[in-house]
Amino acid sequence: MKVFLNPGHCLGLDSGACGYGVTEAETAFKIACRVRDYLLAVNYDVYLFQFDGLEEIVTESNLWRSDLFVSIHCNALNGTARGTETFYCGSYDGELLAHCIQNQILAKLPTVNRGVKEYGFYVIKHTDCPAVLVETAFIDNVDDNTLLVEREDDFARAIALGITDYVKDYAS
């Protein structure tokens, strides 16, 4: 099973959203590294790629012939919004994968369920395989920011388990 992990934005070039001294790019990267390690431990092939060009991300994933594509982000809005949402675009398998990941995050973390949603984010619209974009939590909300900092490993374990749940139930 080949899983392409894309932490959103780019260390040093595009920090993404920010809150309480933490950037989205570094938080997403740290979570993605842990997801990678969990998946490598169960013999998945993993390609972790963080880049500030969306076309390049899609090209890398499609050239590598990923079986699954997972982009990891942190949200930001007005300081009061909080919670987790997972997006898919135009694919039933993507929707199933999104539910598996969303359910695992809800099971492991005291987050707010903002649901599974369809939206045409570039990287999940143009990748060839089932693809999701996880908005883990709101980096500009004090409670969510604390979760991101203190429970980074739980987010990673949940995303990895969501992926393996999907593979076990729908793709094997």
Ligand SMILES: [Zn+2]
């Ligand atoms: Zn983002």
